[in-house]
Amino acid sequence: MYRTHLFLLFAVLLISSSNASAAIAVFTCEPEWKALAEEIGGDKVTAFTATTAKQDPHHIQARPSLIAKLRRADLLICSGAGLEEGWLPLLLRRARNPNVQSGQPGHLMAAEHVPLLEIPTRLDRSEGDIHSQGNPHIHLDPRNLQRLAEVTAERMAHLDPGNTVHYQARLRDFERRWNNALTGWEHDSEVLHGRSAIVHHMEWIYLLDWLGMERLAALEPKPGLPPSARHLKRLKTLLEKQSALAIIRSTRADQRPSDWLAAQSGAPVVVLPYTVGATEESGDLFRLFEEIIKQLAAQPR
Amino acid sequence: MKNALLRACLIVVVGLSLPLSVHASQKDDIAELKQTLEQIKHQYESRITDLEKRIQAAEENAINAETKAQTAERKAAHAEKKVTVNRGDNAFNPAISLIVQGSASSYSQDPEAWYLPGFQTGGEAGLKSEGLSLTETELTASANVDNWFFAQATIGMHEHHGSTELDIEEAFVDTLSLPAGLGMRFGRFYTETGYINASHSHAWDFADAPLVSQAFLGKQYRDDGLRLSWIAPTDTFVEAGTEALRGERFPASGNGSKFVGDAQNYFLRLGNDLGSSHSFRIGLSHLRTNPVNRAGGDAHGHDEHTETQSLGFSGNSNLSIADLIWKWAPEGDMTHRNLTLQGEYFHRDEDGSVTLTEGTEGALFDYNGAQRGFYLQGVYQFIPSWRLGIRYDRLWSDNSLSVLSNTTGENDNEVTAETGLLSDYKPERWTAMVDWSPSEFSRLRLQYALDESRPEKDNQVQLQYIMTLGAHGTHRY
Numbered sequence: 001m002y003r004t005h006l007f008l009l010f011a012v013l014l015i016s017s018s019n020a021s022a023a024i025a026v027f028t029c030e031p032e033w034k035a036l037a038e039e040i041g042g043d044k045v046t047a048f049t050a051t052t053a054k055q056d057p058h059h060i061q062a063r064p065s066l067i068a069k070l071r072r073a074d075l076l077i078c079s080g081a082g083l084e085e086g087w088l089p090l091l092l093r094r095a096r097n098p099n100v101q102s103g104q105p106g107h108l109m110a111a112e113h114v115p116l117l118e119i120p121t122r123l124d125r126s127e128g129d130i131h132s133q134g135n136p137h138i139h140l141d142p143r144n145l146q147r148l149a150e151v152t153a154e155r156m157a158h159l160d161p162g163n164t165v166h167y168q169a170r171l172r173d174f175e176r177r178w179n180n181a182l183t184g185w186e187h188d189s190e191v192l193h194g195r196s197a198i199v200h201h202m203e204w205i206y207l208l209d210w211l212g213m214e215r216l217a218a219l220e221p222k223p224g225l226p227p228s229a230r231h232l233k234r235l236k237t238l239l240e241k242q243s244a245l246a247i248i249r250s251t252r253a254d255q256r257p258s259d260w261l262a263a264q265s266g267a268p269v270v271v272l273p274y275t276v277g278a279t280e281e282s283g284d285l286f287r288l289f290e291e292i293i294k295q296l297a298a299q300p301r
Numbered sequence: 302m303k304n305a306l307l308r309a310c311l312i313v314v315v316g317l318s319l320p321l322s323v324h325a326s327q328k329d330d331i332a333e334l335k336q337t338l339e340q341i342k343h344q345y346e347s348r349i350t351d352l353e354k355r356i357q358a359a360e361e362n363a364i365n366a367e368t369k370a371q372t373a374e375r376k377a378a379h380a381e382k383k384v385t386v387n388r389g390d391n392a393f394n395p396a397i398s399l400i401v402q403g404s405a406s407s408y409s410q411d412p413e414a415w416y417l418p419g420f421q422t423g424g425e426a427g428l429k430s431e432g433l434s435l436t437e438t439e440l441t442a443s444a445n446v447d448n449w450f451f452a453q454a455t456i457g458m459h460e461h462h463g464s465t466e467l468d469i470e471e472a473f474v475d476t477l478s479l480p481a482g483l484g485m486r487f488g489r490f491y492t493e494t495g496y497i498n499a500s501h502s503h504a505w506d507f508a509d510a511p512l513v514s515q516a517f518l519g520k521q522y523r524d525d526g527l528r529l530s531w532i533a534p535t536d537t538f539v540e541a542g543t544e545a546l547r548g549e550r551f552p553a554s555g556n557g558s559k560f561v562g563d564a565q566n567y568f569l570r571l572g573n574d575l576g577s578s579h580s581f582r583i584g585l586s587h588l589r590t591n592p593v594n595r596a597g598g599d600a601h602g603h604d605e606h607t608e609t610q611s612l613g614f615s616g617n618s619n620l621s622i623a624d625l626i627w628k629w630a631p632e633g634d635m636t637h638r639n640l641t642l643q644g645e646y647f648h649r650d651e652d653g654s655v656t657l658t659e660g661t662e663g664a665l666f667d668y669n670g671a672q673r674g675f676y677l678q679g680v681y682q683f684i685p686s687w688r689l690g691i692r693y694d695r696l697w698s699d700n701s702l703s704v705l706s707n708t709t710g711e712n713d714n715e716v717t718a719e720t721g722l723l724s725d726y727k728p729e730r731w732t733a734m735v736d737w738s739p740s741e742f743s744r745l746r747l748q749y750a751l752d753e754s755r756p757e758k759d760n761q762v763q764l765q766y767i768m769t770l771g772a773h774g775t776h777r778y
Contacts, residue, residue: 052577054632061628061635061776064538064572064582071482071532082773086741090775093451095532098478103448125742224740226685252634 024160027070027100029078029088030057032139033110033148035276035285037077039174040152044163048073053278054252057083058129058224062090070095073106074159077152080109081116081136105158111136113151114144117205128222139275141206142182142289149174181286185293192245192296198235198267200227200249200258203274207292216244219257227257239265246299250274270295395444396772400503403435403766410759417516417754419698419724420672421612423597424519424551429509429763435460439470439503443772451475452488455501470501471523482532491523492544493568494588495645496624498522500777506641507734508748508765511676512694513647516728517620519551519597522588526562538572538582552588552618554595564590572626572778574633581627582778588620594656612720614668616653622646626778637685644677655702657709657720664707664716670700678732686738694730696754698722728754742769 026047028034034049041047050066051057057079060066070076070091078084092101099106116134123132138144153171157164189211196214197204202223208215217238221231244267249258251271262269272292273282282288406412412428429436436459443453454472458465473488491499497514498521510520530542548555548563555563565588572582594613623646630639651670657663678692700722704713717723730753736746744767752759 052633054577055634056636059635059776061778063574063580063628063778064570065536065574065580067532067540068536068538068573072534085773086776090777093475093477096475096477096479096482096484098480101448101477102445125740129740 024074024156025072026075026077027073028076029084030139031276032145032285032288033077033079036145036148036152037075039285040149040167040170041156042166042170044160044166045075045156053273053275053282056252058086060084060087062087062094066091067094070100071097073097073100075106075108075155076100077108077110079111079136079138081111081133081138082131083111083136085131105155108151108155110144110148110151111138114138114141114147117209118202126222128220129224135202135205137203137274138206140204141210142178142185143210144206145285146175146178146182149178177286181289185289188297189293195245196242198239198244198247198261200247200253203250204248204272211296213245216242219247219249219261226254232257232261235261236264239267243267246270246296248272251278268299270299272296393444395442397440397442398769398771398774400437400439400441400501401435401766401768401770402437402439402503403433404429404508405433405764406431407762408759409761410755410757415755416721417512417696417728418726418756419700419722419728420516420696421595421597421614421722422516422519423554423595424522426515426520428761437502439501441772445477446474449476449478451477482534484528484530484532486528486530487526489523489525490528491521492526492546492566492588493528493542494518494522494566494586494620495622495647496582496584496626496643497645503767503769504774504777506643506678506680506688506690507692507732508746508763509732509750511645511678511692512696512728512730512754513645513674513676516672516674516696517552517647517649522550522552524548524550524553524562524564526564530568536573538570540570541568543567548590551595551597552592552620553590554592554614555590556593564588577633578631579627579629580778581625583626584622584624586622586624588622590618590620592616592618592653610719611658612722613656613658614651614653615656616651616668618649618651618653618670620647620649622648628778635682637682639682641680642678643680644675646673646675648673651700654705655720655722657716659709662709664709665705666702666717666720667705668700668702668722670698670722672696672698672700688736688738690732690734690736692730692732692734694728694732694754696728698724726756730754741774743767 024041024045026034026037026041026045028037028047028049030051031049031053034047037045037047048069050069051060078088098104101107111133116138118135120127120130120132123130149171153167156167193212196216197208198217198219199215200219202218202220205215217235219227219232219235221228239261247258247262247267247269249255249269249271251273258269261267272295273279273288276282276284276288279291281291406429408428408431412431415428416422438458439455440458441453441455443451445451452474455470457468457470459468460466469489471488471490473486473490476485479485493499497505497511498518502510502521514520524546526544526546528542528544530540533539544566545562546553546564546566547557549557553564557563566586568584568586570582570584572580574580593615595615596611596613625644627642628639649670649672651668653668655666655668657666674696676692676694678690680688680690682688702717702720702723704717707713707716709716730750732748732750734746734748736744738744746765748763748765750761752761
């Protein structure tokens with residue numbers, strides 16, 4: 001009796017595993033890559049994201065649910081450049097899925113396909129939470145997403161050659177729409193060119209680089225370290241001499257340091273969605289950048 | 302639309318050009334005319350469709366060309382910044398990390414005379430030495446060997462009776478590419494007996510091991526062997542595995558020369574997320590060992606005897622463990638606040654014989670052991686970097702001993718008492734700690750324990766530091 005139950009359990013498990021191979025199962029580390037995978041894959045993929053816009057991709061644990069998900073994935077898409085170094089290597093070992101191990105076509109690290117900014121010249125942990133390969137928050141430059149769309153389509157076609165036409169067509173469609181949107185954003189953000197901003201964390205550098213803006217300073221004295229009172233006072237003095245368009249923080253960040261500095265200096269605070277799903281208005285990649293540009297361009301000059 | 306309009310015009314034009322006397326003509330003529338008309342119509346139709354197709358294609362080409370030009374332009378501009386790849390002579394070096402740990406400890410009882418009534422302690426069980434000490438320094442190197450294997454080795458360095466001891470704590474190989482969710486580990490490793498046993502001491506939430514680990518596993522059980530495990534292809538995490546272990550170390554202490562070892566461990570785990578804020582893992586494990594004269598002589602702790610007395614157990618020892626981890630963080634964001642609840646229940650049955658040796662004399666007992674214990678702990682991070690923790694430990698034993706032979710000269714009751722295995726006393730302990738982690742790489746901890754694992758109350762205070770140098774540690778669940 002007991003044995004029959006066990007046998008049935010195994011049978012169910014096996015059947016459920018064979019069903020799952022109908023579409024490419026994409027495991028993404030962050031919501032932006034899930035959104036991109038869905039843009040390119042459409043109904044031929046099922047995408048899952050390990051983190052939500054409300055979580056910090058640095059501080060995630062290799063939870064059992066993530067191991068189970070990665071175990072069955074065909075394609076892994078993550079930012080890379082050390083953003084997930086605390087949990088992804090362990091997750092890969094625990095899930096022991098040959099399809100997504102480093103070096104396989106199912107292993108896609110976005111940062112390996114785009115030029116990185118802020119590659120540290122001095123590697124020392126006293127510099128805070130720095131990443132040796134450069135700043136990993138690459139998705140905030142829409143030109144990087146364009147590049148990654150190509151790579152994603154290539155990988156999907158490689159893993160599922162029968163649907164190559166489908167992925168190619170969706171890629172062309174995405175590129176067309178993305179280009180049109182990009183032209184619009186670049187037009188709307190011309191006024192921001194040459195302006196400077198204060199940021200909470202170092203995550204905005206790719207956005208500022210794309211918009212031709214400068215980062216005047218960061219609220220965090222060192223990457224990943226919480227803003228200190230002394231550092232904030234220094235920034236206040238800085239803002240007396242130089243002007244900033246805005247103090248940028250993400251929806252996740254602690255609001256007190258930026259609010260304090262805003263009250264002291266008069267520079268406005270802009271709360272921007274860091275990734276897809278951070279606000280109601282940023283439900284997909286297009287709306288994410290629309291929202292960011294709208295917020296920034298609306299700042300008084 | 303265009304098509305329909307053209308067709309209508311055509312019909313009108315052709316129709317007008319026909320002689321009005323058509324009604325008077327022969328039926329054949331009409332049929333012929335109709336046929337010609339049809340032919341003309343057909344020709345024009347196909348030409349129109351052709352034209353339409355060409356216009357559409359031209360339009361598409363124009364759009365594509367524009368998109369392509371824009372894409373190419375943007376790509377060219379963007380590609381000017383080079384994609385950098387991390388290269389260098391040392392790029393293939395393994396990830397190396399060094400853990401420096403030390404503490405200052407204070408006890409109100411003698412830590413050297415520590416014992417657990419009702420339990421034969423062994424392995425590395427015991428308290429840290431009093432005063433300031435560098436408890437352990439750990440050097441770990443790990444890397445993917447190739448696309449098939451990952452390997453990791455940890456060398457522990459600690460002081461023992463004035464000299465520095467080097468110890469290969471772990472050295473194992475994991476497979477990465479076995480099919481169907483199968484995985485193997487071979488080498489020396491911490492076994493999957495319960496939850497906390499598999500994690501290194503620097504990753505613990507308290508400065509010392511739970512009493513169950515001290516009593517049942519000699520603080521921490523690791524052994525040379527082989528592990529085979531399987532992860533089910535389900536959304537719920539299900540892992541089942543078995544370990545074949547050499548079985549010479551406490552609590553096994555068996556015949557290690559067997560080809561597949563003398564100790565076996567079996568484990569089953571299940572885990573998942575519940576909503577976005579909660580996650581859990583429950584586990585069952587079962588360790589079967591066959592100790593032969595398992596040592597652990599300090600069981601009793603009567604100072605005048607410990608020098609010469611030794612206790613040995615031979616027989617079967619089966620340990621079953623149930624463990625539970627529950628984690629909470631608002632929306633799964635662990636940076637600001639989070640709570641971890643963790644508990645393990647141990648149950649061990651032992652059957653065999655015990656020898657008590659005092660110099661050349663000794664006693665032999667028939668022994669039947671039943672021991673249980675658990676701990677439950679909660680750790681709460683209330684603001685970034687700061688955590689508070691509380692833990693409760695409890696042990697019970699219900700052993701029976703009957704004297705088979707006795708050459709010590711003492712009476713049977715005295716000798717039985719000296720084994721330290723018969724006890725109504727139930728060891729327990731309350732522990733509270735607070736720790737501060739300015740970054741992921743450093744942690745300072747203050748811990749207080751009211752330890753009643755011996756009948757005498759012991760107030761224990763510990764200050765501890767844990768520093769991680771080098772490679773980024775892993776966020777184990």
